[in-house]
Amino acid sequence: MRIFVPQDSAALALGADRIAQAIRRDAAARDRDVTLVRNGSRGLFWLEPLVEIETAEGRVGFGPFTPADVPALFGDLTAHPKYLGLVEEIPFLKKQQRLTFARCGLADPLDLDAYRALGGFAGLEKARAMSPAEICAEVKASGLRGRGGAGFPTGIKWETVRTASAEQKYIVCNADEGDSGTFADRLIMEADPFCLVEGMAIAGRAVGATRGYIYTRSEYPYAIRMMSAAIDLAARAGLLEDFRLEVREGAGAYVCGEETALLDSLEGKRGQVRAKPPIPALIGLFSKPTVINNTISLAAVPWILAEGAPAYAAFGMGRSRGTMPVQLAGNIKHGGLFETAFGITLGELIDDIGGGTSSGRPVRAVQAGGPLGAYFAVSQFDTPYDYEAFAAKDGLVGHGGLVVFDDTVDMAQMARFAMEFCAHESCGKCTPCRIGSTRGTETIDKIIAGDAVERNLALVTDLCETLKFGSLCALGGFTPYPVMSAIKNFPEDFRGPAAKLAAE
Template sequence: MRIFVPRDAVSLALGADLLANAIAAEAARRGVAAKIIRNGSRGMFWLEPLVEIETPEGRTGFGPMTLADVAGLFADPASHPKALGLVEALPFLAKQQRLTFARCGIIDPLSLADYRAHGGLAGLERARGMSAEAICAEITKSGLRGRGGAGFPTGVKWETVRKAEAPQKYIVCNADEGDSGTFADRMILEADPFCLIEGMAIAGRAVGASQGYVYCRSEYPNGIKIFNEALAIAQETGLLDGFALELRVGAGAYVCGEETALLESLEGKRGMVRAKPPIPALRGLFGQPTVINNLISLATIPYIMAQGAEAYASFGMGRSRGTMPVQLAGNIKHGGLFETAFGITLGELVNEIGGGTASGRPVRAVQAGGPLGAYFAPAQFETPYDYEAFAARNGLIGHGGLVVFDDTANMAAMARFAMEFCAHESCGKCTPCRIGSTRGAEILDRVVAGASRPGDLDLVKDLCETMKFGSLCALGGFTPYPVLSAITHFPEDFGGAALPLAAE
């Protein structure tokens, strides 16, 4: 009897370790030969801990499980009050197009044999028979763009590093997942770490890099532990084929999600933004040509190399090719990770897939792209989930996070929070970000308190323009997105004085 009990951070927080121990004890008490496999999460967090039992028809799910539900697993599973039926048939999973996350929740994350049995290493094996130029061309042809937020073509970045002449080149994975409501990086670290290792090894072959680093935030101790265990297995088995790889842990500064601040931190310095040029692709880590990709970008590489660029590019719309792991969070009924091709509408994601608000109240706003992403009102829910479509609405796809708010949210307070967040997280190197965010928070304090002065919102708009075009990096440059979108779409929370944006 094979029983799957997840060991991701969400399930552990809900007592999954105690649950696994209780299941093992109950099986022993009944004389049942049971093998408990600690898998990663399927990404349906409202059902965690989600226990699965392998049957001839497939894996049957039970959740959310508690200790009181354990005995029923061995009595009559079919009539168990937490029985969900075949997990793969659950609508939330059945509607997805899982490419990057195809193995998450299915395999034992620390079994290389399990990883290989589910298609792992096929991409690396193919890459070993190709030239570096051909690998870069394949990634370019796939249309893969950076999944960290900027959406820059991955193949172009790789080709730039490949052509650069230097004695040493590096691959750096940005796993500093700091956006509120995002957890895709963590899910890969916990559920399919070999996928990231394989992707980085392929990237190393493509550009001629012999050293790689994964930069992860300290707030992910469970993911760090699992990844390091997987890395040790990869090193012991010779999987990396001469490519040196190690994980470094950051101290939790949000600005270190910006690529140049990340490099400074990786070099042992204070995490502060570098002025560009030179770009990291030419002068990055320790002054050498460096590929810096988001974790999801690198974890997608094995699929592209195994199935071919055309297979990946067949998903999506326009210049947004492939799939995106949309992370549904906030006040939402069905929070979790939903991987789908670009082109689905924002309304479908929030209302149909996410099930609307958890509170049962009307949706008032959705923030897309993290704490510095724009707010979308229900009137904009027909917007396709696509880089260009979002940009046309002054929005950002970002790392794929969607945070939902119901009609009790005060949008002036949310705009004020964006300024406060920027002021708190600013590295302090540039004046627009360091000073502009502080002044912006002060002005919005007056607005929230109902004591605004004439011209305050015009001053906020002026500050936002200065921050957007004068900041050294996206921390200050993106802060105007939530502020201006809140003022534009919810003017009643700001005293009724709307500031129309050009694209609207």
Template sequence: MRIFVPQDAASLALGADRIARAIAAEAAARGTEVTVVRNGSRGLFWLEPLVEIETATGRVGFGPLTLADVPALFGDLAAHPKHLGLVQEIPFLKKQQRLTFERCGITDPLDLDAYRALGGFAGLDKARAMSGKEVCAEVKASGLRGRGGAGFPTGIKWETVRTAVADQKYVVCNADEGDSGTFSDRLIMEADPFCLVEGMAIAALAVGATRGYIYTRSEYPHAIRMMTSAIEIATRAGLLEDLQLEVREGAGAYVCGEETALLDSLEGKRGQVRAKPPIPALIGLFGKPTVINNTISFATVPWILAHGAQAYADYGMGRSRGTMPVQLAGNIKHGGLFEIAFGITLGELINDIGGGTASGRPVRAVQAGGPLGAYFAVSQFDTPYDYEAFAAKDGLIGHGGLVVFDDAADMAQMARFAMEFCAHESCGKCTPCRIGSTRGVETLDKIIAGEAVEQNLALVTDLCETLKFGSLCALGGFTPYPVMSAIKHFPEDFRGPAAKLAAE
């Protein structure tokens, strides 16, 4: 009898370790032979801890499981109060198109043999039979774009590094996942770490790099331990050849999610944004050509190499090819990770997949793309989940996060939070971001207090233009998205009782 108990950070926070110990103790008391496998999470967070039992017809799920539910796992499974049926038939999972996350939740994340049995390292094996130029061309043909937010074509970046002349090149994984409501990087690192290792190995092979770094934040201790162990296992097995990989831990500065600030931090400096040009592909880490991609970008490459560029490009719409791990968070009934091809509508994701709000109240707004992403109103829920479609609505796909708010949300306060967030996280290098965000908080406070509302709204609009076009990086440049979208779609919140009284 094999029972799977997840060991990712979310499940552990909900008591997964206690559940695993209780299962082992119950089995011992009954004299039942049980193997407890600590797998990664499948990303169905509202069901965690999601315990699975291997049966003749497939793995059956039970969740969210509590200690009181453990004894019944050794009885009639169909009668168990938390019985969910076959895991693959759970609608939230069944509707997905899992490519990057196809192995997540299936095995012990550090079981190298299990990883290979599920197709692991097939992409790297194929890449080793190709030239670097051919690998770059394959990635380019797939249409894969950076999944960290910028959406830049991955193959073009790799080709630039490949053709650069230098005595040393680097591959750097940006796993500094700092956006509110996002967790796809963490999920990959905790549930399928070899996938990230393989993707970085393919990138290094393609561009001629011999050193690689995974930069993540100190708030991810479980992911750090998992990635460190996976690198050690892959290195001992001789799978990385002459590539040296290392995990580096950041202090949690949001601006270090910006690639050049991340590189400064890796070099031991204060994380501050660099002016471009030069681009990191030519002058990056320690002044050398550097491939720097997001975790999901690297983790997707093994699938592309194993199945072919066209197979990946067949998913999606327009210039947005492949799949995106959409992360549903906030006030939502079914929170978790949902991997799907680009083209599904925002409304389908929130209402059909996410099940609407957890509070049961009407959805009022959805913030897409992190704390500096735009707010979408319900009237925009027909927008396709696609880079260009979102851009046309002054929105961002970003890292794939969607944070839901019900009708109790005060959007003026949310706009203020965006400005305050920018002021707190600014690296201070450029004036629009450093000073403009602080002035923005002050001006929004005046609006909320009903002081010269129309004049101050005009001032905020002007200030946002300066931030958007004058900031050195996306931290200041994207702050206007939540502020202006809140003002545009929820104007009544900026003209509350105090504001209306002042206007009269």
């Protein structure tokens, strides 16, 4: 009897270790031969801990599981109160198009043989039979764009670094996942760490880099341990050849998710944004040519090399090719990671896949793209999940996070939070971000208090223009997205009884 109990952060926080102990105890007491596999999460977080048992028909699931549910596992499985049926048939999982996350939840994340058996390292093997120029051309042809938020074509960035002349080049993975409602980086590092190792090794070969760094946040201790162990195992097995990888921890500054601030932090400095040009692809880490890609961008590369660029480009729409790990969070019934091709609508993701709100109240707003992403109203739910379609609505795909709010949310307070967040997280290097966000918070407070509402709304709009076009980086530059979308899509929240009276 093979039983799978996940060991990622979400499952551990919900008692997965206690469940594993209870299974061992009960199996021993019943003299049952049980093989316990601590797998990674499949990303169906509303069902965590999701326990699975291998049967002749496939793996069946039980969840959300507790230690009290263990004894019934040794009886009629279909009669178990937490029985979910075949895991692959759960609609949330069955409807996905899993490429990058295909292995998540299937095996022990640190089982190198299992990774190989599930197709791991096939992409790296193909890459080693190709020239660096051919690898870059393959990634370019796939249409892969930066999954961290910027959406810049990955192949073009690689080609720039490949053709740069330098005795040392670097691959830097931006795993500083600071956006609210996002967890794709953490999931890949905890559930399929060899995938990221493989993607970075391919990138190193493509551009001529022999050193790589994974920069993540100290709030991810379990992901850090898993990645470090995976790197060590891959290196001992000789799979990395002369490519050296290591994990570096940040101190939790949101601005260090911006690539140049990240580089400063990696170099041991205070994380502050650098002016561009020069771009990091030419003068990056330690002033050397550097590829900086998001975790999911790099993790997508092994599938592209193994299956071919046309196969990846066949997914998606327009200039948004491949798949995106959409992370459903906030007030939502079915929270978790849903990997799908670009083109699905926002409404399908929230209502059909996410199941609406967990509170049972009507959905009122969805913030897409992290704390600096725009708020979408229900009337905009026909928007395709696509870089260009979102940009046309003054929105951001970002890192793929969707945070749902029901009809009790106060959007004026959410706009205020965006300004306050920017003020708190600003590195202070540029005036629009440092001062503009502070003045913006104060001005929204006046609006909420009903003080000269129309005049102050005009002032907020002017401040947002200054932030958008005058800031050095996306922290200040994107703060206007949540603020202005809240004002535009939910104007009634900025003109409450006191505000209306003042306006009259």
